[in-house]
Amino acid sequence: MPSAPSKLYSDDVSLLVVTLDTNPFFWSTFSFPFSEFLSHVLAFLNSILLLSQLNQVVVIATGCNSCTYLYDSSSDKSHGSTSGSMPSLYSDLLHNLEVFLARDQQLAKPWGNAAAGGGGAPPSSLLSGSLSMALCYIQRAFRSGPIHPQPRILCLQGSADGPEQYVAIMNSIFSAQHSTVPIDSCYIGSNNSAFLQQASYITGGIYYRPPHLDGLFQYFxxxxxxDLHSRAFLRLPKSVGVDFRASCFCHKQTIDMGYVCSVCLSIFCEHHDKCSTCGSVFGQSQSNVASSTNRKRKA
Structure with a gap:
């Protein structure tokens, strides 16, 4: 596996890209308020910047319909922006978050009306989009030159997995593995996230579900x-009982057993005569096609 470009910074300098779950459908039903969760996150991000003046922090909002960059500590605007006594981390991030939430909720109105009328399940967060944006930012850092911090991604997620995003999320996971970028995951939902468990396991990151949300900052x-260099000397949580179940390509449902196309590796929960992804003809169907062709030739 090719490694990422060599780095001239010290090993304890980090580029932390955080994906922040802002799904209003999740937070409106969750017992822990989003405002309190955000206060823990802001304190954590501030501590990362205080650990080293070379550390960089990027925050990406993960909505149910869109994703966007909320904060980038390396930009000139972030260094010079203040609002009274409020640091730029708080003022810029909170302002951008307010604008994003208003736009994302506007896009989610059709889903909200359907959910209120019992016409469908609440949408999941667009995790695949935020992971793609995080990897794009890290790739730009790689190509900017040999001097850049050690990158890693931290997913702060609470919404349930969206099976329809399985392919896109797995592509992001393998891309992160190829670039040696670990994906850390902090999941605060009621059940574990199979997608984030697989992401952290495959990329060598940390998956953790805090047992007590009141102490989130301590867990963070x-x-x-x-940083990645210091982890070799610490006893950090390890993934136990990772859920490796996949989602089928036909109904977008999580399955325990299924059918796999031998050509493109697409997964189906039911037997099909033909692969909907690559068009390959399966097993018995292929022999039936050959038999009918032979009968036509004899006739």
């Missing part, structure tokens, strides 16, 4: 604040 600072 002790588990996810450590």
């Amino acid at each position: 600072s002790t588990v996810f604040a450590t």
